[in-house]
Amino acid sequence: MEPATREAKYHVVCRDCSVERLFESDAEATALEREHAEETDHRIVVGRVW
Numbered sequence: 001m002e003p004a005t006r007e008a009k010y011h012v013v014c015r016d017c018s019v020e021r022l023f024e025s026d027a028e029a030t031a032l033e034r035e036h037a038e039e040t041d042h043r044i045v046v047g048r049v050w
């Protein structure tokens with residue numbers, strides 16, 4: 001049996017300010033990425049944490 005704990009976490013970090021958050025879904029991570037980028041024109045990096 002495989003363990004059911006395969007939750008990928010997405011680490012969203014802004015390179016131009018101190019915004020940094022952790023999400024369980026890539027949809028939420030991407031939403032923040034786009035929203036923040038549109039609002040502030042900052043560069044956001046989304047990384048995966050397993």
Ligand SMILES: [Zn+2]
Binds near residue numbers: 014016036040
């Ligand atoms: Zn920012």
